């Protein structure tokens with residue numbers, strides 16, 4: 350069946366719903382949501398909820414005969430009662446008169462469908478199915494609703510205000526469309542969606558000036574990719590991932606997340622492992638600047654949250670020095686992700702009133718961490734990059750007074766199908782992992798809250814759909 354998605358002005362188009370029960374009520378609600386001029390008719394008394402709706406909206410009631418006969422008043426007829434034979438007969442007659450007919454649950458008798466409307470004025474999106482799978486339509490509608498920012502329509506203000514100048518600059522329609530496509534999906538569009546209208550206008554002004562000087566400025570998105578499971582990405586992260594021209598990612602970004610990039614986007618691996626510094630930090634910072642200066646939308650994807658042991662601050666510092674527009678999208682940091690997927694609440698009224706995120710990356714086998722503070726009880730301490738230093742960490746904590754039987758969890762590749770949880774105590778953890786081949790990244794959680802793991806553990810990596818885990822590479826991970 351081929352359908353034409355057609356938008357109809359509901360103020361100038363009359364509809365009638367024939368029915369008395371819940372099915373009629375649902376149809377009526379769909380029409381009322383778009384302020385349709387709608388009347389109701391039935392051979393039977395209305396059910397309670399339908400009656401309420403009719404009363405609340407003061408809808409006019411007509412007889413079924415009137416509904417069927419008044420061609421000019423009701424060009425759209427929704428039939429939600431009667432037996433199949435009667436419905437078929439009426440549908441044939443109505444269609445022969447050139448009217449639109451929708452028979453509830455009988456797409457084969459209908460020549461019209463009531464679509465869901467996603468309203469992002471002035472953009473309207475309709476989602477409909479040919480009738481076989483209304484649930485799919487509902488699911489997709491809900492996804493799109495969540496996906497497309499409420500303020501998406503604001504982008505039209507941007508176009509309206511600058512139309513003439515852009516027309517002069519790009520007399521060729523194709524070039525003009527390309528310009529708008531870049532702007533609306535770029536930093537100016539982002540600012541507009543975020544409600545920062547003045548800055549958006551200012552940026553557009555700058556961009557126009559630059560183009561007038563024959564050069565287009567790019568921008569950088571510093572995006573937290575979370576701990577692994579792609580479903581833990583924020584909506585904003587996904588949107589930016591899908592619009593970037595080039596992506597720089599490292600080892601702690603799950604491959605499934607890099608796969609969300611546009612297929613024509615350039616991918617640059619700047620991976621890092623303790624023994625494998627693919628691209629030094631200074632070069633990454635410079636690369637971001639260079640690519641943005643070429644007019645590209647550059648995505649810098651970082652594992653977890655970019656501002657937690659991520660050196661995100663250094664990267665954007667360089668951008669700011671070079672006056673390159675950027676934005677930062679937070680991600681779920683490894684501590685939050687691993688703890689949730691291991692059933693370990695990081696704080697708990699009975700066990701821990703605070704939590705600390707600490708780097709366990711030791712220089713020359715030692716570290717100047719504030720051991721006495723970390724050893725005090727009733728707090729949770731999470732060590733990032735702690736695997737190599739674990740013997741020293743456990744030793745120091747006990748030496749500074751933390752009980753040797755304090756529970757410790759070591760979580761490998763948290764939130765992925767490769768997740769593994771090893772639970773022991775400060776006294777026994779080193780011995781526990783001695784014969785185990787662990788695959789980085791790993792996170793260490795120390796504190797009484799770890800004892801809750803046994804009861805609250807819910808995540809089954811074997812059943813998980815999200816990520817298969819991280820790229821296999823030699824060596825312990827580092828910042």
Ligand code: SAH
Pocket residue numbers: 576577601651652653654655656657658659681682683684687732733734735760761762763764790791792793826827828
């Ligand atoms: N910015 C990141 C942390 C980067 S430091 C964040 O916010 O999560 C790298 C360390 O993070 C690794 O050594 C490891 O300790 C930890 N880590 C990151 N992802 C992890 C994961 N999926 N499972 C376990 N640990 C992880």
